[in-house]
Amino acid sequence: MKHTDFISIHDYSAKEIAQLFALASHMKRSPRRYATALKGKTLAMIFEKPSLRTRVTFETGIYQLGGQGIYLAPADINLRKRESVYDVGKNLERWCHGIMIRTFGHDICTGLADAASIPVINGLTDLEHPCQAMADFMTIREHRGKLKGLKVSFLGDGNNVANSLMQAGAKTGAHVWVASPRGYEPTIEMLETARADAAKAKLGAEIIFTNDPSEAARGADVIYTDVWASMGQESEAEARKKIFRPYQVNAALMAQAKRDALFLHCLPAHRGEEVTDEVIDSSQSVVFDEAENRLHMQKAIMWMLMK
Numbered sequence: 126m127k128h129t130d131f132i133s134i135h136d137y138s139a140k141e142i143a144q145l146f147a148l149a150s151h152m153k154r155s156p157r158r159y160a161t162a163l164k165g166k167t168l169a170m171i172f173e174k175p176s177l178r179t180r181v182t183f184e185t186g187i188y189q190l191g192g193q194g195i196y197l198a199p200a201d202i203n204l205r206k207r208e209s210v211y212d213v214g215k216n217l218e219r220w221c222h223g224i225m226i227r228t229f230g231h232d233i234c235t236g237l238a239d240a241a242s243i244p245v246i247n248g249l250t251d252l253e254h255p256c257q258a259m260a261d262f263m264t265i266r267e268h269r270g271k272l273k274g275l276k277v278s279f280l281g282d283g284n285n286v287a288n289s290l291m292q293a294g295a296k297t298g299a300h301v302w303v304a305s306p307r308g309y310e311p312t313i314e315m316l317e318t319a320r321a322d323a324a325k326a327k328l329g330a331e332i333i334f335t336n337d338p339s340e341a342a343r344g345a346d347v348i349y350t351d352v353w354a355s356m357g358q359e360s361e362a363e364a365r366k367k368i369f370r371p372y373q374v375n376a377a378l379m380a381q382a383k384r385d386a387l388f389l390h391c392l393p394a395h396r397g398e399e400v401t402d403e404v405i406d407s408s409q410s411v412v413f414d415e416a417e418n419r420l421h422m423q424k425a426i427m428w429m430l431m432k
């Protein structure tokens with residue numbers, strides 16, 4: 126693969142995405158074979174938003190590959206105020222071998238990639254969360270043995286996680302349904318991009334939007350949800366609780382899906398809001414498998430880019 130960054134699943138072909146799943150699975154099975162794969166290399170990890178999973182999995186992951194992660198908290202760099210994105214990129218390329226960034230605007234992430242000659246990995250922007258969707262689809266594949274033809278339904282905000290799931294479906298042949306309230310849909314542009322990707326990949330994926338949570342849930346192989354107010358939208362949280370209530374994933378909603386449907390959530394979860402305890406703690410829930418797979422998938426991504 127010739128790519129220098131991992132910013133969007135859209136940038137990778139269906140074949141390359143399949144190769145990443147295979148590599149991540151191999152790393153999961155045989156971690157010791159990669160113990161010195163990135164020996165002596167450093168990954169700068171820029172965080173402009175909080176994190177548990179992304180920080181711990183990238184930092185543990187680079188360590189397990191023989192390298193070192195450098196955690197840069199929001200106040201450390203004060204990106205765009207203390208120093209421009211361009212200057213930060215030009216500095217980091219002199220010392221490090223890769224950058225992971227979690228930020229707000231997607232253009233900050235692409236701007237950093239344009240500036241820096243070293244690989245940039247998207248650890249979440251307002252628009253996309255590609256490492257998450259890769260770990261999610263890896264998890265679904267482990268539990269179902271395939272992705273092609275599955276109905277994967279996301280209920281809630283048409284947000285960064287929904288966008289990346291649509292892109293992952295397009296590249297793997299899984300049908301991705303998104304059910305959101307009016308005004309909170311994924312943008313037409315994101316829907317059309319995923320549909321065009323699906324047509325190009327020729328794996329038969331359909332990307333379908335509906336306002337009706339039941340339509341999305343009916344017969345689904347996977348039910349997925351995420352917080353109703355993302356990081357940066359805290360002031361809208363109260364208003365959103367009422368608007369999103371019909372999209373809550375509870376036992377009644379799960380009963381509309383296949384009997385053995387999987388439940389996924391990127392986490393952190395707001396229990397009692399977008400998902401009830403009975404669902405997230407049920408035997409159908411694979412949320413901690415997803416969290417674990419962030420580690421294996423991101424090791425594969427780092428190795429692909431930084432070796």
Ligand code: CP
Pocket residue numbers: 175176177178179180249257391392393
């Ligand atoms: N799912 C996820 O990215 O978790 P964090 O926000 O804790 O990193």
Ligand code: NVA
Pocket residue numbers: 249284285286351352354355356391392393
């Ligand atoms: N949509 C959520 C995902 C968190 C991992 C957010 O952006 O806050």
